[in-house]
Amino acid sequence: MLGFSVNGKRVEVDVDPSTPLLWVIREQLGLTGTKYGCGMSQCGACTVHINGEAVRSCVAPVSRAAGKSVTTIEGLSPDLSNPLQRAWLEEDVPQCGYCQSGQLMSAAVLLRDKPSPTDEDIDEAMTGNICRCGTYPRIRRAIHRAAEMVAKGGAR
Amino acid sequence: MIGRKMIAGKVGRAGASTRVERRDFLKFSIAASGGLLIGFRFPGISTLASAQQASVDVFMPNAFVRIGTDERVTVIVNHSEMGQGVYTSLPMLLAEELDADWTKVGFEPAPVDPKYNHPAFGMQMTGGSSSVWSGLEQFRQAGAAARAMLIAAAAQQWNVDATTCRTDSGAVFHGSNDKLTYGQLVSAAAKLTPPAHVQLKDPKTFKLIGKPIKRLDTPEKLNGKAVFGIDVQLPGMLTAVIARPPIFGAKLKSFDDSRARSMPGVRKVVEVPAGVAVIADSFWQAKTARDALRVNWDEGSMASFSTGPMMQDFRERAKSPGKSVRKDGDAAGALASAAKKIEAVYEVPYLSHLMMEPLNCVVDLRADSCEVWTGSQFQTVDRANAAKVAGLPNEKVQLHTTFLGGGFGRRANPQSDFVVEAVHVAKAAGAPVKVIWTREDDMAGGWYRPAFLHAIEGGVDAGGNAVSWRSRLVGQSIMAGTPFAAMMMKGKEYDPASVEGVDDLPYAIPNVTVESHQAEVNVPVQWLRSVGHSHTAFAVECFVDELAGLAQKDPYQFRRQLLLKQPRHLGVLDLAAQKAGWGKPLPKGMGRGIAVHFAFESYSAHVAEVSVTEGKIRVHRMVCAIDCGQYVNPGIIAAQTEGGAIFGASAALFQELTFESGRLQQTNFHTFPVMRMNECPEIETYIVENNEKSGGIGEPGVPCAAPAIANAVFAATGKRIRRLPIRMTEAV
Numbered sequence: 001m002l003g004f005s006v007n008g009k010r011v012e013v014d015v016d017p018s019t020p021l022l023w024v025i026r027e028q029l030g031l032t033g034t035k036y037g038c039g040m041s042q043c044g045a046c047t048v049h050i051n052g053e054a055v056r057s058c059v060a061p062v063s064r065a066a067g068k069s070v071t072t073i074e075g076l077s078p079d080l081s082n083p084l085q086r087a088w089l090e091e092d093v094p095q096c097g098y099c100q101s102g103q104l105m106s107a108a109v110l111l112r113d114k115p116s117p118t119d120e121d122i123d124e125a126m127t128g129n130i131c132r133c134g135t136y137p138r139i140r141r142a143i144h145r146a147a148e149m150v151a152k153g154g155a156r
Numbered sequence: 157m158i159g160r161k162m163i164a165g166k167v168g169r170a171g172a173s174t175r176v177e178r179r180d181f182l183k184f185s186i187a188a189s190g191g192l193l194i195g196f197r198f199p200g201i202s203t204l205a206s207a208q209q210a211s212v213d214v215f216m217p218n219a220f221v222r223i224g225t226d227e228r229v230t231v232i233v234n235h236s237e238m239g240q241g242v243y244t245s246l247p248m249l250l251a252e253e254l255d256a257d258w259t260k261v262g263f264e265p266a267p268v269d270p271k272y273n274h275p276a277f278g279m280q281m282t283g284g285s286s287s288v289w290s291g292l293e294q295f296r297q298a299g300a301a302a303r304a305m306l307i308a309a310a311a312q313q314w315n316v317d318a319t320t321c322r323t324d325s326g327a328v329f330h331g332s333n334d335k336l337t338y339g340q341l342v343s344a345a346a347k348l349t350p351p352a353h354v355q356l357k358d359p360k361t362f363k364l365i366g367k368p369i370k371r372l373d374t375p376e377k378l379n380g381k382a383v384f385g386i387d388v389q390l391p392g393m394l395t396a397v398i399a400r401p402p403i404f405g406a407k408l409k410s411f412d413d414s415r416a417r418s419m420p421g422v423r424k425v426v427e428v429p430a431g432v433a434v435i436a437d438s439f440w441q442a443k444t445a446r447d448a449l450r451v452n453w454d455e456g457s458m459a460s461f462s463t464g465p466m467m468q469d470f471r472e473r474a475k476s477p478g479k480s481v482r483k484d485g486d487a488a489g490a491l492a493s494a495a496k497k498i499e500a501v502y503e504v505p506y507l508s509h510l511m512m513e514p515l516n517c518v519v520d521l522r523a524d525s526c527e528v529w530t531g532s533q534f535q536t537v538d539r540a541n542a543a544k545v546a547g548l549p550n551e552k553v554q555l556h557t558t559f560l561g562g563g564f565g566r567r568a569n570p571q572s573d574f575v576v577e578a579v580h581v582a583k584a585a586g587a588p589v590k591v592i593w594t595r596e597d598d599m600a601g602g603w604y605r606p607a608f609l610h611a612i613e614g615g616v617d618a619g620g621n622a623v624s625w626r627s628r629l630v631g632q633s634i635m636a637g638t639p640f641a642a643m644m645m646k647g648k649e650y651d652p653a654s655v656e657g658v659d660d661l662p663y664a665i666p667n668v669t670v671e672s673h674q675a676e677v678n679v680p681v682q683w684l685r686s687v688g689h690s691h692t693a694f695a696v697e698c699f700v701d702e703l704a705g706l707a708q709k710d711p712y713q714f715r716r717q718l719l720l721k722q723p724r725h726l727g728v729l730d731l732a733a734q735k736a737g738w739g740k741p742l743p744k745g746m747g748r749g750i751a752v753h754f755a756f757e758s759y760s761a762h763v764a765e766v767s768v769t770e771g772k773i774r775v776h777r778m779v780c781a782i783d784c785g786q787y788v789n790p791g792i793i794a795a796q797t798e799g800g801a802i803f804g805a806s807a808a809l810f811q812e813l814t815f816e817s818g819r820l821q822q823t824n825f826h827t828f829p830v831m832r833m834n835e836c837p838e839i840e841t842y843i844v845e846n847n848e849k850s851g852g853i854g855e856p857g858v859p860c861a862a863p864a865i866a867n868a869v870f871a872a873t874g875k876r877i878r879r880l881p882i883r884m885t886e887a888v
Binding site: 015016019020023026027028030031032033034035036037038039040042043045072073074076077078080085088089092093094095096097098099100101104122123124126127128129130131132133134135136137138139140 | 237238239240241370371373374375377378379380381382383384386387389395420438439440510511512513514559560561562563564592594595596791795796798799800801802803824825826830831832833834836838839
């Protein structure tokens with residue numbers, strides 16, 4: 001058995017420790033908001049946080065999460081109150097929506113580390129997340145908007 | 157297993173609501189008298205049905221709307237949501253005429269039923285950028301009929317004339333004091349007969365249509381709750397991954413599954429028509445066991461196929477006349493006497509749709525029923541093909557349309573490849589099963605945008621006027637061999653989808669010849685977002701630029717002069733040029749390119765600004781003008797136009813599928829790249845305001861991107877681009 005916490009809840013799973021964290025989250029834990037896109041850390045659809053760091057869960061063996069704290073899109077906020085979710089709503093970002101969990105999880109780390117990100121910061125943090133529908137201009141605007149919300153202290 | 161239960165619950169809910177809806181249909185179907193409500197039929201309600209309805213808490217006057225006593229208005233949408241916004245734009249149409257409270261409006265995917273057939277195409281499907289224009293009347297009528305019945309129910313209750321009542325935000329009003337909400341009227345309205353005719357609103361009074369209303373599906377796409385096909389979990393469900401032929405047409409000779417079978421979680425290894433399926437408890441177990449199979453293939457005739465020689469063959473074929481598509485005047489004669497002439501050959505490669513969500517399908521096959529969950533664009537076809545394999549009549553097969561993690565045409569497969577194989581696997585599995593394609597499986601799975609070659613010759617007279625144009629196209633037909641070939645080709649000797657966008661060349665050139673060669677190559681091809689326009693716009697709009705160069709004229713002005721009799725082309729061309737600041741100087745090393753195109757009943761023009769540094773192209777800005785006639789949601793139109801530009805730019809800059817000895821050389825995003833955040837230009841979209849008939853929006857944003865970028869590269873470097881993806885080493 002392998003133990004870690006997911007979105008604040010302690011879980012134990014009985015899987016081959018080399019199994020990618022993505023599939024454990026999706027299949028064993030039933031949290032299907034984290035997506036499979038490439039299986040080789042190319043597209044970012046599977047992005048989650050392990051101890052606060054953005055990780056591509058499609059290539060991270062579940063053993064890497066052992067004893068650690070994992071946050072998935074379901075844990076970003078229970079009620080869409082996270083400033084990023086609010087900004088995504090205001091900019092009407094998603095189209096098909098499949099990549100957006102990963103986009104949000106990457107953006108969350110960016111915003112924590114750089115509360116007022118520049119366009120270059122956004123390029124750097126978000127370039128690993130592919131969107132085939134082409135929502136990048138809106139993602140960029142939404143990140144700036146979320147940063148403003150946090151700065152104004154109005155988003156909690 | 158906490159989560160599994162939760163997800164299973166979700167699926168259960170979807171199933172339950174479908175059943176409720178079917179019961180309603182059944183109830184309404186009891187009645188004999190069928191009233192025709194422009195475009196679709198809904199049976200009236202007999203006394204018997206009314207009696208049965210006495211206690212219902214749902215008012216479902218037609219197939220497209222259901223109102224509950226809780227005030228919820230559920231719009232049943234017969235088109236698939238793959239990002240293009242139909243779960244918002246179509247409910248807007250209905251809610252507008254219903255005068256619903258938009259905050260109470262929701263959506264639900266339609267089950268498969270002839271009631272939900274595409275009004276223009278006669279089957280349930282999503283494609284051709286047609287959902288909104290084809291649904292305009294249907295959804296507005298459905299909302300108006302429901303509203304009329306709610307008014308009648310209220311008028312009856314108040315004992316007043318219905319014409320003295322009014323509606324607003326989900327309630328009927330009379331005088332200054334009487335108000336009944338739609339929820340309060342559900343039971344009474346359900347007893348009434350739908351009106352034979354309804355009056356639609358004067359567009360001047362629209363409250364929703366024409367406004368940038370936020371999408372209804374956004375919240376669940378921000379918290380992981382949206383259910384895509386790959387997310388469907390059923391109790392006891394197994395997962396399968398298939399070892400597929402490495403070469404198109406290869407046949408399975410033998411396989412050794414001794415290692416795979418002994419791996420943990422593996423339940424079965426079975427031969428299916430698609431290859432060898434490994435069925436396991438989980439995806440990772442199935443995938444690793446699939447990779448441990450040793451499979452011998454009879455590689456077949458495609459083992460010697462390579463795209464290099466294929467394109468060489470295309471070049472040879474373009475030297476001889478093809479089937480005549482269009483012939484105005486005498487292009488050859490005019491070319492012979494032209495003051496200056498130019499010829500150019502444009503080539504584009506095979507492309508993969510590359511939806512973010514790889515193909516997948518869930519099937520629960522029982523002795524006398526079959527349930528399918530998948531992101532389908534082709535419900536009627538998929539259900540019929542599933543039924544055939546299941547050995548069941550169509551009505552015993554339920555197909556649940558989930559959210560689509562991108563479609564771009566791939567999920568409208570004439571053979572239902574990803575559905576059919578899942579039913580085959582389910583037969584062997586003996587349990588509900590989900591077949592997942594890996595990204596690599598998806599990319600190698602075929603049904604690509606075909607590679608195409610355009611050989612074009614043109615000439616101008618001494619005054620710089622274009623006098624001759626001859627296009628010869630070589631490429632595969634996407635219709636040949638499909639059940640749609642006869643309908644789509646309509647006795648023509650060429651595939652209209654191959655030549656769309658060049659057969660209707662809008663420029664005032666007196667002598668035009670268009671010819672088509674149909675190439676026979678055993679690579680499965682299909683429609684991909686913007687279909688033929690994805691290559692014809694590139695060839696046509698780049699060649700127009702070359703003619704402008706020949707005439708020593710500005711590319712924008714040259715187009716203007718040739719489009720004076722095409723006001724809508726001219727409208728978007730002028731708008732894009734003006735907003736982009738056409739003619740204003742750019743920093744050194746940068747260039748501006750323009751393109752205009754008509755596709756899917758809409759007009760589009762793009763201006764791209766690029767720089768080229770050490771052979772690397774950077775697109776800095778794209779200005780897009782779109783004329784799709786009367787529109788429903790400008791926010792969604794902007795999103796589709798931006799997304800279309802990026803989709804087209806990805807193909808222009810990065811994407812190419814190549815084959816060597818029958819094997820696809822690209823496998824995943826690192827070898828078939830998609831534009832990323834750091835490469836994405838600033839994009840501006842401007843919408844033309846007019847009262848023309850509504851056109852499409854999902855695809856028209858794609859075609860202009862490649863030629864606008866290629867023409868901008870010429871402006872920046874003086875080098876012509878004649879092949880996609882753009883490589884400066886190949887520029888001429």
